[in-house]
Amino acid sequence: MDRGQERTPLRQRARYLFDRTLARSTGTLLGWLALCCLAVVVPVSTLLVWTDPDAPHSVSGRLAQVWRTSAETLRLGAVTGTLPRMLLSVLLGLIALLCVSTVVGVVTTGLGEQLTELRRGRSRVLERDHDVVVGWNDQIVTVVRELTAGRAGGGRHVITVLADRDPAQTEAALTAALGVTEGVRLVCRSGTLTDPDDLALVTPAAARAVVVLPAEDADGDLTTVRTLLALHTLLADGPGPRVVAAVHDGRYLPAARLAAGPRGTVLETDRTAARLLVQSARRPGMPSALRDLLDFSGAEFHVTEVPDAVGLSFEEVALRLDTSCAVGLLRRDGSPLLTPAPRTVVEPGDRLVTVAHDDRAVPLLDRWAPVDTTALAPSGPAPEPAVRLLLLGWNRRAPMIVDALCRTVRPGSSLDVVTDPGTDLELALARHRPLDSDAEAPALTVTHHTRDLAAPEALHGLELSGYDSVIALGTDHGPAPRGSDAPTLLALLTLRSWEQRTGRVLPVVAELHDRRSGRVAPLGHASDVVVRGELTALVMAQIAHDPRLAAVFEEIFTVRGGALALRTADHYVLPGREAAFATVVAAALERGECAIGYHAHVPRTARRYGAVRLAPGKSERRVWQAEDEVLVLTAGPGRDDCDPERRILPGPRAQRSEPGEPGGQGGPGEEAGLR
Known part of the structure; x- marks a missing residue:
């Protein structure tokens, strides 16, 4: 028999007929429901009556009993007698059933709408x-x-x-x-x-x-x-x-x-992220240091009232605070003065900006913290050499990164940019080039390479050992960029494979969209990740907690453009010498900086950059190594770090102050053993 002429099974035809009948109207559905109820209730009621030993013996009596049982079950009334009386009883039962069903439906619908509104x-x-x-x-x-x-x-x-x-x-x-x-x-x-x-x-x-x-x-x-x-x-x-x-x-x-x-404070996420990536590329370890500084899990920025500090110099206040680090003043008018000159006098109404573990008022010590002048490193600016950087990927923050590098690197530096085909680098940079850019030759030479970044051979031909650091960027495509971390993870995997194959360490900073991607990112010994928007989120939470910090963060991240820096400890103290943290604080003050913590270098660790110890006690002593890093807040642009007024420390590098002046009797010029 032809397949098209096969007979449909009776079960399927019955189901199709039933479905088609129910789909006609509400009345049809009610009729089928009534028929199904009668098909079940009447036979069962008959069986109950005929098996009841107390049931009437006559057939008419038993049929009347079947009627009463079925009517009570269906709530149709149980009136017996003539046929009209029984029909009227059924009518009243149906009307009562309709009224009750209507009330139940209205109540159910109202409750459902209220629950839906609550869920919304x-x-x-x-x-x-x-x-x-x-x-x-x-x-x-x-x-x-x-x-x-x-x-x-x-x-x-x-x-x-x-x-x-x-x-x-x-x-x-x-x-x-x-x-x-x-x-x-x-x-x-x-x-x-x-x-x-x-x-x-x-x-x-x-x-x-x-x-x-x-x-x-x-x-x-x-x-x-x-x-x-x-x-x-x-x-x-x-x-x-x-x-x-x-x-x-x-x-x-x-x-x-x-x-x-x-009353509002508005931050810019892209430029802040670009500056953080540049800082991290030039000073590895900055992402971890900033996360430690800006979250609420340890020490963070605070604005505190210190009445005892009125009339004292900022230098004296900084060295008389034991468990917190002073970084500046918040003037009476609300304007911030960060990393002020050491002899800046604290005036009435000024509040102290500190890095501390809580916002409680910190009393000043009776004496200055001990400063060992024999452990101080020679002062003097150490010019940074020209750098060679590699930028993998391109997004809307990439031109800001290039612009920040052009403004900060030494002349002779170079940047190799590797992007996917289709990126017009010249056009992208021209759109983001500042109007006040200098006409002189830029300090940074930019070279563009077009490769398929998803392919492992994308980095072939690049001498990775010649780069000082690598920046890996994600894409901005799509409203949900969580999946755009995949190209960055592939680039990190390729760089990590090169490190393991060559045995060399290559500092890499990667931009990720999803913080969960950082848990699976194949990071090397000197690598770190920057989660896009995380720094801004931390700053927003800090300002929401204390609105007075808005001006402080505006100065740090916008006006100065990344004034936080990690410097090796040999900038401040002689390597291998034991000295208190107060010595590092005093040396930083002389250089126009405020030391707020340090990261101790631990050899043979899986990750080079761990947690930064923030706001340690000024009297805490340790042997400082050249590989240790100090987290400092630097001076703003245009400030002269070699100003003679900043030379507050005694010895051959500075004149002793007269007694009674800051740095004189009882100041940081005394040997630690005289206290």
Whole structure:
């Protein structure tokens, strides 16, 4: 028999007929339901009556009993008698069933709508002094974690998140990443970020701080500006929460700052990330040092009141603080003065900017910390040599990296750029070239190579041993760039294979989008990763915790453009000599820098750059090695580090101060053994 003429099985035909019948109308469905109920209830009721020993003996009596049992089961009434009475009883039963079903349906629908509304997160948050996070990106976990750590030990705390996504998914994702946090409650709401009515759900006017995360799509910066404008309509003029936001492109920075208003602080993520990558390439270990400094797990920046410091010089205050490191002053008008001259006098109303383990007021010691002048290294600028760098990949931060290198490297330096085919390097650099760029020959020579970066042979022909460091960049394609870490990981794998094959160490800094990619990245002995936006997220959390730090971070990361540096310890103390940390602090002050911690070099370790010991005690003594590194805050551009006024230390390199002056009797000019 032909396959097309085969008879369809009876079961399939019956199922098809049943489905087609049910799909006709609601009345048809009700009819089938009634028929199915009668087909089950009536036979069972008949069986119950006929097996009941107390049932009537007559057939008519038993049929009446079957009727009563079936009617009670179907809630149709149990009236017996003439046929009209029984039909009226059925009608009343159906009407009662319809009314009850209608009431049940209305109640069920109302409860379902209320539950759906609750799941949508559309109820207003009735909290005060809470933190509000607006938006969603890869760094939200970092922001929420740091906000939680910043309020640790402060009692009950609420963090509210408003995002354009399902609130249940938002809360589940944050809870999975953060775990159970004691004393902190997450409240998630859903809404359009640029709609004032939706922003009002999280009650921003009663919040302690509002953090607006930059969106990852192509119009993310415009969304941030519109969100800030919507917030401005909800926040009355006068006292209110601190608003902290970030944009990717610096072209939108002025508009975002205008929209944020006087209480707002707006950061630029791309330029900050580019500067960090340049710093990390020239001073390996900076990403780890900055993470240690900017999170709340150890020591961090604080603005503290030190009444005992009024009238003293900054040098004396810095050396009379034992467990915190002074880095500058916050003047009465709110302007920061970082790494001031050692003899700068602390005036009434000034506050001290320190790196400390908590924000408690730190009393000054009765005497200056011991400084061993015999262990001091000779002062004098050590010019950095020309460098040769390799840049793998290209994205919107790459021109900023090239521009930063052109401004900071020594003449004769070179940069080899390796990109995928299709990248017009000259056009990209021309679009980002500053208008005030010098007409002179640049200090950096840029050479462009076109290779398939996904292929292992992409680096063939490049003399990797001749590079001082390598920068590996990710791509910016797509609204969810998490997958764009794959090319960077492939490049790291190739570089790591070269290190293992040649036995040489090549400093590599890689830019990643997803912090989880850093856990699987094949990093070498002198390699590190920079998670895009992580530094900005940490700074945003710090400003939200203490708004006074906004001016400090603006000075460090914007005006000075990366004033934090890691320098080898032989810049400050003689290698192999035992000296207190106060000696390093005093030597840094003379060079126009503020020492805030150090990293002890441990030979034969798997990773060269570990945690930095921040704000150690001034009296802590150790034998300093040339490979040890000191984390310092450097002077800004235009400052003369060799100013004679900075020479505060005695001996052949500086004149002793007169008694009673800073650096005189009882100052750092005395030998450690005389204290």
